[in-house]
Amino acid sequence: MSIHPDFTPSGSLQFGVFFQGVNSGTVWKLPQSGSQTDFQSFRRVAQTAERGLFAAFFLGEGLRLREHLGRVHELDVAGRPDAQTMLAALAGVTSRIGLVATQNTTYNDPADLAGRLASLDALSGGRAAWNVVTTDNAWTGENFRRGGYLDHADRYRHAEAFVRFAKEFWATEPGRRVLHSGQHYSIDTTARLPRSPQGRPVLFQAGDSPEGRDFAARQADVIFSAHPGFDDAVAFRRDLVERTLAAGRSPEELQIMPASEFVLAPTSAEAREKLVWLRELQIGPQQALAYLEQFWGRSLAEYDPDGPLPDVDPVVETTSETRGSAFHGAKALELAAAWRAEATDQGLTILEFVRQRNARGARSIVGSYTEVADLLAEYARVGAVDGFNISPWLIPSGLDEIVDRLVPELQERGVYPTEYAGTTLREHLGLPAPERSRV
Numbered sequence: 314m315s316i317h318p319d320f321t322p323s324g325s326l327q328f329g330v331f332f333q334g335v336n337s338g339t340v341w342k343l344p345q346s347g348s349q350t351d352f353q354s355f356r357r358v359a360q361t362a363e364r365g366l367f368a369a370f371f372l373g374e375g376l377r378l379r380e381h382l383g384r385v386h387e388l389d390v391a392g393r394p395d396a397q398t399m400l401a402a403l404a405g406v407t408s409r410i411g412l413v414a415t416q417n418t419t420y421n422d423p424a425d426l427a428g429r430l431a432s433l434d435a436l437s438g439g440r441a442a443w444n445v446v447t448t449d450n451a452w453t454g455e456n457f458r459r460g461g462y463l464d465h466a467d468r469y470r471h472a473e474a475f476v477r478f479a480k481e482f483w484a485t486e487p488g489r490r491v492l493h494s495g496q497h498y499s500i501d502t503t504a505r506l507p508r509s510p511q512g513r514p515v516l517f518q519a520g521d522s523p524e525g526r527d528f529a530a531r532q533a534d535v536i537f538s539a540h541p542g543f544d545d546a547v548a549f550r551r552d553l554v555e556r557t558l559a560a561g562r563s564p565e566e567l568q569i570m571p572a573s574e575f576v577l578a579p580t581s582a583e584a585r586e587k588l589v590w591l592r593e594l595q596i597g598p599q600q601a602l603a604y605l606e607q608f609w610g611r612s613l614a615e616y617d618p619d620g621p622l623p624d625v626d627p628v629v630e631t632t633s634e635t636r637g638s639a640f641h642g643a644k645a646l647e648l649a650a651a652w653r654a655e656a657t658d659q660g661l662t663i664l665e666f667v668r669q670r671n672a673r674g675a676r677s678i679v680g681s682y683t684e685v686a687d688l689l690a691e692y693a694r695v696g697a698v699d700g701f702n703i704s705p706w707l708i709p710s711g712l713d714e715i716v717d718r719l720v721p722e723l724q725e726r727g728v729y730p731t732e733y734a735g736t737t738l739r740e741h742l743g744l745p746a747p748e749r750s751r752v
């Protein structure tokens with residue numbers, strides 16, 4: 314199978330680790346569950362990833378704990394440290410792994426953020442990356458003095474102006490002026506640091522709409538996608554190859570690493586049993602109701618988690634984003650009807666339904682070590698993805714099995730590195746040199 318006549322797969326994979334912090338995917342109830350905020354947990358995961366030759370250690374961004382119906386999500390009260398601060402600390406206890414900070418373009422200011430990312434890149438010896446996001450929730454907007462937030466299209470216009478400025482800022486010799494005057498920003502500053510060993514921070518992008526994908530096609534080095542399933546990943550790659558060509562770039566310049574969860578065991582049957590056990594730990598009755606409430610936009614406290622899906626319709630608001638990132642308001646009624654039909658067809662209760670379709674359900678790659686290695690080799694062969702950004706479901710030991718059991722299988726199949734390609738993240742990923750320096 315060829316994905317696209319104008320696209321040549323690299324034939325190999327890279328791994329990143331996404332330390333999630335607040336989420337419903339990390340199991341916190343087992344005796345071996347550790348802290349999700351303590352530096353030692355981050356250090357342990359980053360060092361294990363480095364032992365497994367992972368290209369990147371990745372952190373998301375949430376500038377305010379997620380809220381829902383006026384309450385902070387139960388799972389969020391564990392907290393989440395600031396990404397750049399944490400990555401700066403990790404730079405000191407690792408030597409090769411890339412350090413990816415998710416940072417949004419809606420609330421940050423370009424010269425300030427570009428300067429801080431250049432600092433992380435400098436102090437880590439060329440290992441920094443920025444995952445550019447626009448952030449889609451109103452509660453984050455309330456954090457900021459100017460209040461409110463931009464609509465979807467404007468967020469991407471800001472993002473593009475922001476990233477263009479950052480690239481120019483990074484390409485400029487220290488002490489020289491960088492002027493930017495546009496509809497969204499008016500900036501007069503001086504570049505502050507020499508270029509890092511990798512030229513500038515690598516740019517990741519996350520955001521799945523057509524606008525988000527076109528933005529990535531024009532500006533990003535790597536997409537952190539939400540499409541890990543094989544067929545979905547192939548379709549996503551095909552789409553991005555077209556968009557990258559339309560943007561006048563070569564499709565190999567834009568890599569794709571989907572979010573994923575790995576559930577592994579010595580045998581196929583054990584892996585499937587483990588998945589059921591894991592879903593039970595990840596989603597309890599309260600989480601199942603809270604999950605549905607995000608889509609229904611109303612309290613469902615009176616519904617029995619062991620009963621059928623709610624028979625009331627969701628509340629449709631004009632500001633759909635207030636209900637969370639997974640949600641698109643206009644589709645609320647349609648979605649609720651489809652879910653009810655699906656649950657009725659399969660005879661599922663609320664709890665069973667949510668466990669089954671758990672937000673991360675589709676992200677799971679499940680099987681024995683050899684099965685999963687064979688499957689991943691197939692992704693590499695056709696070029697469906699360039700790697701996976703893996704969220705361990707157990708902190709801090711969740712990567713051990715991947716590094717000790719899966720990585721050697723992949724190396725044997727010739728689809729995973731046997732050593733780091735260099736010292737910078739750009740080298741690990743095999744990305745071309747960035748824009749040339751302005752003098």
Ligand SMILES: Cc1cc2nc3c(=O)[nH]c(=O)nc-3n(C[C@H](O)[C@H](O)[C@H](O)COP(=O)(O)O)c2cc1C
Pocket residue numbers: 372373374375415417445446447448449519520521522523524525526537538539572638
């Ligand atoms: C895989 C993925 C990861 C994301 N991670 C974050 C994040 O850590 N912080 C954040 O504020 N937004 C995050 N976003 C949301 C994006 O910033 C964006 O606002 C949202 O996806 C809406 O844009 P879209 O319609 O283009 O998808 C993520 C989106 C995707 C698809």
